[in-house]
Amino acid sequence: MPHLSLASLTNQRLRVILVSLIMLTGFVTVTVAAAPGADAQQRNLVVFGDSIIADTPTPQYLVNRLGSLSSNSSLSSASSESSETPESSGSSFQQCPTSANNYGIRAGHKLGLPAWDYSCAGTTSISPGPQFSTQVDRALQAGALTPATARVIITTGFNDTYNNGNQSEQQIRARYVDAMRPQIQRIRNAAPNARIQIVGYATITDHDHVCLVHLGANIHDRTYAPQVGYWERLSQDMQRDLAHATGTQFVDMKPSTRDRGMCAPDHLRGWAGLFDFHAGPGNMPIHMTDRGHEHVANVIAAS
DSSP states (O other): BBBOOOOOOHHHHHOOOOOOOHHHTTTTOOOOOOOOOOOSSSOOEEESSHHHHHHOOOHHHHHHHHHHHHHHHHHHHHHHTTTOOOGGOOTTTTOOOOOTHHHHHHHHHHHTOOEEEEEOOOOOOOSSSSSSHHHHHHHHHOOOOOOTEEEEEOOOTTHHTTTTSSHHHHHHHHHHHHHHHHHHHHHHOOOOOOOEEOOOOOOOOOOEEEEOOOTTTTTTTOOOOOOHHHHHHHHHHHHHHEEEEEEEHEOOOTTTTTTSSTSSOOOOBBBBBSEESSSSOOOOOOTTBBBHHHHHHHHHHHO
């Protein structure tokens, strides 16, 4: 496969690229999701997770992010007078924009289940930022989780990898499970008949390389980014640990997306690069394309 020479890439440029990668995963977005109106006792599917499953359209993401930063600035004097826990770091008047075609929604359509989406860009469990527990709070308050709930889809964990770089892999994995286990139990208590699935991330890197710039005709860079590969593997282990600890199902997306990551050919790529107009429609750079969402939805529906 032809690719651009990396001889001219400097360490400084690589650092800038990696920072862009981190920021576009929704590192500091502080938002919460609104529930669609529906019969509380209907047989439904409930979606929780971060920006990968939320699939936030880029314009909405940027507007929301700027609004969050502005709100945080205007409230800084008030917040300095009171302690703030991670659970209270979001603001109730802010929104979590999501796509109407993300793989949680698509899976619901395929299963004949109305989907209630509480996912939010930047979601974390053991780091500063919008907390996963807040999504569960809102779902419970809205009556989205009931004995009639048929399925619950959860994708989260990646944002808790790079935010805890000063800790060992074992510490991060253990803390993640400890933080998420009670949230899974809250979901199970409210929706005892639901099938709870921890849906893993589709393949991102290719042997610790990312392909950020795609020029068409399968011409692209190939940048060595071992830290991103490490985060990808760590988040996979965190999710697998959580499923094992809670008796839920881990849906492993790696096997079926092995050749569909950021460095895949244009006609197969399910994960967009930073500058990429050749992988088909999608909402955010360095996130899944529509093709990727459709594939994951099919896997969920068939599972």
